[in-house]
Amino acid sequence: MYDIIGSREKAVAVIPDPGLLPRVLKYHKNVKSVILKKGGRKGTERLYETEVIYGDPDTEVVHVEYGMKFRVDPSRVYFSPREAKERQDLAASVKDGEKILVMFSGIGCIGIAMASRKSCEVVGVEINPEAVRYAEENAKLNKLRGTVRNILGDVRDVCPKLGRFDRVVMPFPEDSLSYADLALGCVKPGGTVHVYLFSGSEKEAVERVRESFGPAAEVISWKKVLPHSPKTWKYRVDVRIRGENP
Ligand SMILES: C[S@@+](CC[C@H](N)C(=O)[O-])C[C@H]1O[C@@H](n2cnc3c(N)ncnc32)[C@H](O)[C@@H]1O
Secondary structure (H helix, E strand, O other): OOEEEEOOOOEEEEEOOHHHHHHHHHHOOOEEEEEEEEEEEEOOOOEEEEEEEEEOOOOOEEEEEOOEEEEEOOOOOOOOHHHHHHHHHHHHOOOOOOEEEEEOOOOOHHHHHHHHHOOOEEEEEEOOHHHHHHHHHHHHHOOOOOEEEEEEOOHHHHHHHOOOEEEEEEOOOOOHHHHHHHHHOOEEEEEEEEEEEEEOOHHHHHHHHHHHHHHHEEEEEEEEEEEEEOOEEEEEEEEEEOOOOO
16 A cells, blocks of 8 residues: 655655555656655654655655645655544544644644634644644645644653643554653643554553543543554544543
8 A cells, every 4th residue: 555645736655665666657647756665664753764766856745635735745754644534533523712732743734634624722742843844834834713833842841831721632653652641731621632542452442541541531432543554453542531621
């Protein structure tokens, strides 16, 4: 499976196997560069080791998704076009006036999806400076009803200084659960946390979230988001923090 990222005018293909090159070039005439990804995502910034094996070495594009635009170079920052529908689902649950924290915010696509639909106030926190630069530019590229602010830094340093939010999003499926304590300190009583994680089953995903968040939180819903490996899926588990919203 490969990803096409960009627009009708200019796109890049990200492929896991050089054997896919002829097929990509045959079916996607808008592809100007082909990036070969080697192995899995690595490190804090969740990047692939990559090599441009065809076309323009400049792999920056403007990706178009549900009418929004995201400038991105997939060889330098995390971006997955496969998560477009999930971003829409998440944005659909937001209400006008909400204050939302997106931890691990990348190039800002979740916050922009939310703020394009609703007049909410989004704060994104991301450790990769390149991703924050794109997030800033992307906030300006799109017509927003709400506001988006992007902060460069480690969530552990930045988030405790931001006050409390109605909704916290944790889109770091490899390690979200290690930050459960942090999220609990960032959400208002009655507020919601959306936790992404990889798991072999729905039951296991829900149990792990319950254990990590403890009695202060109640699991209210969950969904299978996307396949991850032959035996694991990416899940989203939603928890509500007990207590009344003051
Ligand atoms: C799976 S990506 C998700 C990016 C974005 N939310 C999206 O959906 O496209 C996880 C992101 O978390 C960032 N990250 C990892 N550890 C972090 C930390 N301690 N503080 C802030 N950002 C972090 C990485 O650089 C990466 O961009």
